[in-house]
Amino acid sequence: MVERPLVQVGKRLLMALCVLALTILIVWLDREGYHDNANNEVDLLDASYYATVTLSTTGYGDIVPHSDSARLTNIVLITPLRVLFLIILVGTTLEVLTERTREEWRLSRWRSNLRDHTVVVGFGTKGRSAVQTLQATGLKPEQIVIVDPSSKAVDAATTEGFAGVVGDATRSDVLLRAELQRARQIIIATQRDDTAVLVTLTARQLNRGAKIVTAVREEENAPLLRQSGADAVITSASAAGRLLGLSVLSPSAGLVMEDLIQQGSGLDLVERPVIKAEVGRGVRETDDLIVSVVRGHRVLGYDDPAIGELQLTDRLITIVRASPNATATPPPAATEAWRSPRQG
Structure with missing residues (x-):
């Protein structure tokens, strides 16, 4: 070192x-x-x-x-x-x-070379897992910037090939050093919920078009995060609790959920665009197992009558078998799954 x-x-x-x-x-x-x-x-x-x-x-x-x-x-x-x-x-x-x-x-x-990159705030357990998932879909290390107040965490990130910025992510000057204003997607995985709110507010102010995904511990803080500008809020405590309960009631179902969460092995949950051959078909008429359809800003369940026939502008959330070389050649859907609705 x-x-x-x-x-x-x-x-x-x-x-x-x-x-x-x-x-x-x-x-x-x-x-x-x-x-x-x-x-x-x-x-x-x-x-x-x-x-x-x-x-x-x-x-x-x-x-x-x-x-x-x-x-x-x-x-x-x-x-x-x-x-x-x-x-x-x-x-x-x-x-x-x-x-x-x-x-x-x-x-x-x-x-100067950073464009449409990913900024990860917090390189603890949640941040590391998020980065591993992104890498499993083919995102290169040089397109990931880690921001953390701990110099040891940033040193560990730079050792793995990521760019790192040491500092308090609630400060705009620290986020600007990570070129957050030009980032395509932002993952906020801080240790405290109040810090996550401040980082989300600052990040949204600096970048109006980026996709912001934030993790919080308490579910009661999720609405505040959405008001602060987060596109998606993951409640870690509630998600872990639901997975624990599911594993008790049905261990097999719990294993399937763990498999879906772990990107790059077994079954993967991915988002992809509708191909021309699928336009005009029903959800059950496609080759993939579709669980939801994204139409505009709405996410429709596979059994929602409002879906009707698939449209070219729709996006499909499907369950697919993970490819053995997924990290080397990422599927197009995986790299497009993070596109912000604000970017169209």
Whole structure:
């Protein structure tokens, strides 16, 4: 893992202090060989003063080595320590500046290339699972930006190939660093419901057309999230509770639901457009198992009489068998499933 610039500076500073302390010790042990123009005596303060001005190459000349042993010590020990001290200071400055320049160049480069990407706020259990599902449908890591207040979480995300931004996602400047204003879809998976509301409000203000999906713990907060601009709200506590109850009543049904939730294996729930061959047919006349039809902004159940015949502008939510190489070649429906209704 690459160390942060401040950590590098701290280590270099500690090394410089060690060099200074060693120089003070050498001068103090050989203090009889030094001459002070002020009082002809060299105490610990004088030794510290001489070491400081010597290592910094200032050299006022008020304290000088006059014995042969002191001069030899300066040649053999003090001079190499002076060079090492300067290397540490200059090297640290150059390295930090180079690292900052490289980082700014890298950030500006990926920001300029980001278009229609996905911003995931929160890289905890929910955020990771959401990202895994997106990757199972073929979304590339470079099209995913993680925003999290924890530097460790962002480091873990960047290790996996995602772009990462450390900061509080309730602040617009943090979201702008993630280029949220140009994102196609936004997933908000924060730890607290009140934080999710603030992030949703900020995200909707910055991007009016993106698809925003938010997770909350308590179902009573779901209406507030929808009012804040979320297109879909997932209640984690209620969903987990319903799955637990279903698994108790019917373990087999619970297994099927888990299979549908886990993208890329077994059965998958996907959204796709109606193909020309299906136009004019009924829901039961298609080859796929259709569970719902999206018509405009309405989601109609498969048995809703209002569906009638399928139209070319409809979208179908179907259950399909997951392809073994789904991650390598994503189905068109999977990549289109997140398109915002505001984008048509």
